[in-house]
Amino acid sequence: MRYFAALLLGIMCGFVQAREVDDLRLIQAHVHLPALQLWLNLPADTEIQREQFNISVGRHPAKVLAIDPFEKTGEGVGYIFLVDISKSLKSRQLVQIKRSLFRWLEGMGPHDQAALITFGREVTHSQVFTADRFKLNNAINLLAATDMETSLYRGLLEAINLGRAREPGLPSRRAIVVLSDGMDDSLDGVSVDEVFKQSREYRVPVYSIGFAVPPLNDGRREGLKMLGMLSRQSGGYFVQADPEQLDSAYEKQHQSIARAYRLRLDCAACVADGQLHHIDLTWSDGQSTLNDGFDIRLLPQPAAADPPHQPRSENEHEAGWPILIFAVAVLAFLLGLALIYRQRLAQPKLAAEQTTLPPAAATIAKSAAGLAVTLTVVSGVRKGRRYRLNVAERATLGRAGNCDLVLDDDVEISNRHALLQFMNGKLSARDLNSTNGTLVNGVPIHNDYPLRGGDLLLLGRTELRVEF
Numbered sequence: 001m002r003y004f005a006a007l008l009l010g011i012m013c014g015f016v017q018a019r020e021v022d023d024l025r026l027i028q029a030h031v032h033l034p035a036l037q038l039w040l041n042l043p044a045d046t047e048i049q050r051e052q053f054n055i056s057v058g059r060h061p062a063k064v065l066a067i068d069p070f071e072k073t074g075e076g077v078g079y080i081f082l083v084d085i086s087k088s089l090k091s092r093q094l095v096q097i098k099r100s101l102f103r104w105l106e107g108m109g110p111h112d113q114a115a116l117i118t119f120g121r122e123v124t125h126s127q128v129f130t131a132d133r134f135k136l137n138n139a140i141n142l143l144a145a146t147d148m149e150t151s152l153y154r155g156l157l158e159a160i161n162l163g164r165a166r167e168p169g170l171p172s173r174r175a176i177v178v179l180s181d182g183m184d185d186s187l188d189g190v191s192v193d194e195v196f197k198q199s200r201e202y203r204v205p206v207y208s209i210g211f212a213v214p215p216l217n218d219g220r221r222e223g224l225k226m227l228g229m230l231s232r233q234s235g236g237y238f239v240q241a242d243p244e245q246l247d248s249a250y251e252k253q254h255q256s257i258a259r260a261y262r263l264r265l266d267c268a269a270c271v272a273d274g275q276l277h278h279i280d281l282t283w284s285d286g287q288s289t290l291n292d293g294f295d296i297r298l299l300p301q302p303a304a305a306d307p308p309h310q311p312r313s314e315n316e317h318e319a320g321w322p323i324l325i326f327a328v329a330v331l332a333f334l335l336g337l338a339l340i341y342r343q344r345l346a347q348p349k350l351a352a353e354q355t356t357l358p359p360a361a362a363t364i365a366k367s368a369a370g371l372a373v374t375l376t377v378v379s380g381v382r383k384g385r386r387y388r389l390n391v392a393e394r395a396t397l398g399r400a401g402n403c404d405l406v407l408d409d410d411v412e413i414s415n416r417h418a419l420l421q422f423m424n425g426k427l428s429a430r431d432l433n434s435t436n437g438t439l440v441n442g443v444p445i446h447n448d449y450p451l452r453g454g455d456l457l458l459l460g461r462t463e464l465r466v467e468f
Contacts, residue, residue, distance in 0.1 A: 024283055024290035027235040027260060028203050030172040031298055033272050036062065036265040039070065039173055040292075041256075042283065048261065052285055057296075058277035060269040070260040076111030076171040077257060078129055079104070080159045080204075082178035083143060085120040086150040093211075093243065094145050097179060100250035101140045104177075105133055107254060113171060115162060116140065119155030120147025121186065125162070129170055151186035154384060156195045156206070156230075161379050163204030175236070175257050179209040179246065182223025190384035192226060196233065197465070198378060201454075203294055205236035207253040213243055235294070272300045274441025276454065297456075299442035371422045373468045380462035381409045387464075391422040396432070397459060412436050412460030420451075427451045427468060436460055 025041040036057070042048060050064040081101060089097075108114065116127040116139045127139035156178070163174040184192070199206070208227040212220045228238040237256045241249035270277075280293040370392035377385045387405055389395055395404035400415035407413050414434035421428050428448040431438035439458040440449050451457075457464045 024281075024292050025235065025237075026279070026281060026292045026294055027205050028173060029279060029294075029296050031272075031296065032301060033270050033298065034266055034268050036267055036270075037172060038263040038265060038279070038281070039260050040263065040281070041260055043288075043290075044259075046285060050263075052283050053263070054282045054284075055263075055265060056280050057267050057270050057298075060267055062265040062267040062270075065264040065266055067261055067263050070173075070262050071258060073262050074111065075173065075262070076109055076113060078163070078171040078174045079108070079112065079114040080162055080174065080176045081114060081116045082155050082159045082176055082180075083116065083118050084150060084152070084180055085118045085143060085145050086147045087145050088150060088181075088183075089145045091145070093246065094143065096246040098140055098143060100247050102137065103247065104250060104254060105136055105140075108133075111171060117155060117158055117162065118143065119151045119158075120145075121149040121151065122147070123151055123155045123158050125158070129162075129165075129167075149186045150184055151188055151190070152180055152182070152184040153190040153192055153195050154186065154188055157190060157198060157383050159206075160195075160198050160202055160204050161383065164202045174204050176204055176206045176234075177209075177250075177253060178206065178227075179211050179241065179249075180223075180227060181212040181220055182210070182225070182227040183219065188384070194376065194384050194386075196230065197376075199230060199234045200295065201297070201378070201456075201465070203235055203296060206231050206234040207236040207256060208238050209246070209249045209253060210238060210240045211243065211246070211249075270298060272298045272442075274299055274443040274456075297441060371427055371468055373420065373427065373466065375405070375457070375464040375466060378456060378463040378465050380460075382462075389420070391420050391427065393422060395420045398432070398434075407459065407462055410460040410462045413462060414460075417459050418457070421448065427466075429457060429466075434459070 023041070023043065027039040027041065029039075030037040038055075048067055050067050053064050053067075055062040055064065081104075083097065083101075105114070111131075113129045113131045114127075114136055115125070115129045116136070118124050118126050126142070127135060130136065156176075159176045159178070163176060184190075208231045210224040210227050212224060224240070231238040237253065239249045239252050239256075274297065276295045276297050278293055278295050280291070282289065282291045284290070370390045373389045373391050373395075375387040375389065377383050377387075389405055396416055396419055397403055397405045397407060397413075398415050398417040399406070399408045399410070399413050401408075403416060407417075412435075414432070414436070416432045417434040418438045419430045419432055421430065428450050429438065429440060429445060430448050431445055436459075437444050439445065440451065441456050442458075451466050451468075453467050455466045457466055
């Protein structure tokens with residue numbers, strides 16, 4: 001009976017999979033305004049023309065410049081393999097997973113790259129993005145089921161965070177590939193709600209392989225259902241796997257990724273304001289009309305790197321030594337004066353700070369009436385952790401122990417880094433002359449910057465989602 005139930009679930013999931021693949025699905029977008037790239041799946045055996053699309057980004061129309069099958073674009077995919085190394089996997093199943101990943105590597109194109117993240121009790125980046133097949137093969141060879149816990153949710157957060165990396169040289173298109181039963185039994189406090197929130201915030205498609213050994217109880221059914229919902233929301237696909245034929249499930253997902261189109265768009269009126277905008281796409285071939293969309297944050301582009309330094313000749317180096325020595329001497333003298341001046345002022349300033357800013361723990365609930373604010377770590381050392389803060393009038397964030405919110409695990413955060421203010425019914429953020437600055441939705445701020453629910457606050461390497 002239990003095998004019949006598993007078979008029935010597999011058949012039902014197969015029907016869902018067949019229907020999804022033969023439908024419109026927006027997968028992912030890459031923004032470099034005014035240009036956008038959009039990857040999507042369309043019904044099979046259909047003639048596709050750019051005139052069939054109507055697309056908007058927020059309230060601005062986007063013009064379709066070209067549409068091409070992805071396999072003809074010459075572009076690659078950045079694959080993120082998320083692998084369970086808990087002892088819930090049997091040895092023969094882990095062997096199948098390894099074999100499937102080896103085959104996946106064999107099918108990768110010249111512009112593809114891959115990374116490997118494992119999750120058990122801990123989540124580990126076993127291999128960063130690389131096109132080196134030897135390194136990838138070696139990382140897969142070293143996989144072993146050793147842990148007693150399954151930190152699936154934190155693994156998904158790590159994969160999403162890696163998938164949003166904007167480093168040069170990486171393929172713009174990304175795909176998370178994970179095999180799991182959807183169950184998380186870890187004690188690290190990361191919730192499934194946080195996974196869904198980050199998936200909505202950052203469109204990194206999850207291609208999940210649902211795997212559960214009979215008998216299927218309610219918990220496992222809910223876990224598989226969660227995987228299916230996450231895959232659909234993220235732009236990916238869900239496949240139910242036969243425990244004895246994991247290879248075919250991986251192959252189906254590989255085909256789903258390859259069977260895509262790339263749209264090149266122009267949105268001349270779009271502005272990289274760091275806010276969420278809804279991409280809405282309607283496709284019609286005269287017989288049927290399909291629609292899909294998702295939210296995307298239009299982030300400013302990272303600052304261009306400085307041009308490479310031209311090497312100087314040996315004579316130029318020798319001529320520069322006296323100037324360099326003199327400059328170092330002057331700098332040391334000025335630094336000494338500054339240290340003496342700071343020592344004289346240190347005690348009064350510290351006393352003033354302690355009278356106006358009482359020390360607080362990392363998670364605060366002020367007794368005074370104010371605005372209840374939740375700050376969730378989206379990226380950083382404590383990914384997934386939530387801080388609750390009642391902002392009566394103002395609250396400081398930084399490394400110092402007398403801040404209202406102490407973030408002492410990020411060395412790039414200043415002692416008093418940023419200020420939250422609640423005045424006239426509005427919440428705003430201000431940078432406190434920090435060393436590395438404060439960004440809201442990728443935009444550096446200087447004066448009071450009004451905040452909205454869902455905004456992203458970046459201090460050092462710690463990114464916090466602001467909710468109130």
